[in-house]
Amino acid sequence: MNQIKIKELEQIISSKYGNTTGIVIIKDGAVSYEKYFKGCTANSRVHIYSVTKSIISILIGIALDKGYIKNIEEKVLVYFPEYKVKRGERRIQNITLRDMLTMTAPYKYCFFAPYIKYFTSSDWVKFSLDLLGGRGKIGVFRYAPLIGPDILSGILVRATGQPVLDFAAENLFEPLGIKVENNLLFESKEEQLAFNQSKDISGWVIDSMGIHAAVWGLTLTPMDMAKIGQLYLNGGMWEGKQIISSKWVEDSTIEHSRWKKENLPYGYLWWVNEDGYAAMGDGGNIIYVNTKKKLVISIAALFVPKAGDRIELIKKFIEPIL
Incomplete structure (x- = not known):
């Protein structure tokens, strides 16, 4: 050089x-x-x-x-069978690992993400699951800079032990x-x-x-x-x-x-x-x-x-x- x-x-x-x-x-x-x-x-x-995020993608x-994960078409909630879906939020049952990986999962928060509540929450995975859904469509790009992809960490733990x-x-x-x-x-x-x-x-x-x-x-x-x-x-x-x-x-x-x-x-x-x-x-x-x-x-x-x-x-x- x-x-x-x-x-x-x-x-x-x-x-x-x-x-x-x-x-x-x-x-x-x-x-x-x-x-x-x-x-x-x-x-x-x-x-x-x-x-x-990209390290998580590699993992x-x-x-x-x-073989810990079958394929990325699996539904996210398969890994959280104890999670209770709220009435009116049944659509989140269709969100897949692919949606999480491609940033095409919808979230309830818009421009003002609840960062303070997130950081002070004891369980970031459940906090993120609670925010899945809203008015957005599954399959439409929605970049989640902080809140949401922690669900993938939860899936890794559940899948690999x-x-x-x-x-x-x-x-x-x-x-x-x-x-x-x-x-x-x-x-x-x-x-x-x-x-x-x-x-x-x-x-x-x-x-x-x-x-x-x-x-x-x-x-x-x-x-x-x-x-x-x-x-x-x-x-x-x-x-x-x-x-x-x-x-x-x-x-x-x-x-x-x-x-x-x-x-x-x-x-x-x-x-x-x-x-x-x-x-x-x-x-x-x-x-x-x-x-x-x-x-x-x-x-x-x-x-x-x-x-x-x-x-x-x-x-x-x-x-x-x-």
Whole structure:
């Protein structure tokens, strides 16, 4: 890589994307660039926000591969037989795992999601089940940035008989050399806010029932994120072992639904684009995979409001120098 261009890139990152903590670039299977910012090192871990969704997608795929889940056409409520559907909400009995994975399940909340009630609830899965339905139609894209996909964590626990982190460690993290060490339970709002700015906590957030969050709460290093991207670029193969089926990799990274307002195609908890796909989270956290160029770019960042567009950073400033 051109060192002059690299220096220019780092100046742009410092000036326009100053919340970035680390970047890893893997080209043709080899690390071609690795750089840390804001006093971070290769061991620094930050909250990756909605990139967590794509990790959950991988775990659903592994559960399918291993036969814990029959298929994604199964009804969600099959996994919660004790759940009592309210009168007038019978329609939610038709919501499938596919609807959850493609963000085409309807919810009762509109523009103002009940975030405070969610965070203070002891059971995020039941809280999300209670919000399924409403006036929206099943099959129409409805992005759930926080509340809702925790249902998938609940399904993983019911299907596998293991906590999500234990299942992930055994079947995904440990084979890739990724360490996620602790279950994180917040006792206060202040603890959660501090977590969002932390650079050295290794873990995954749980609710009071011990269920791991599906759309946030996981901390990883930039190299951890890059490994996930490379696993997918390899068709689910890692060091000669098939971690996840190539079919799930392919199926989860092609368009199944579309956010019409933003004209953004969506797979199974992965964003899809003309060159490949990406896992994206608040603050500019991203695992970007360009299948045409055999390229993986991971960017970790601390949360700031209205963070700079990392796709623009990649397309305009990173890809041209590779």
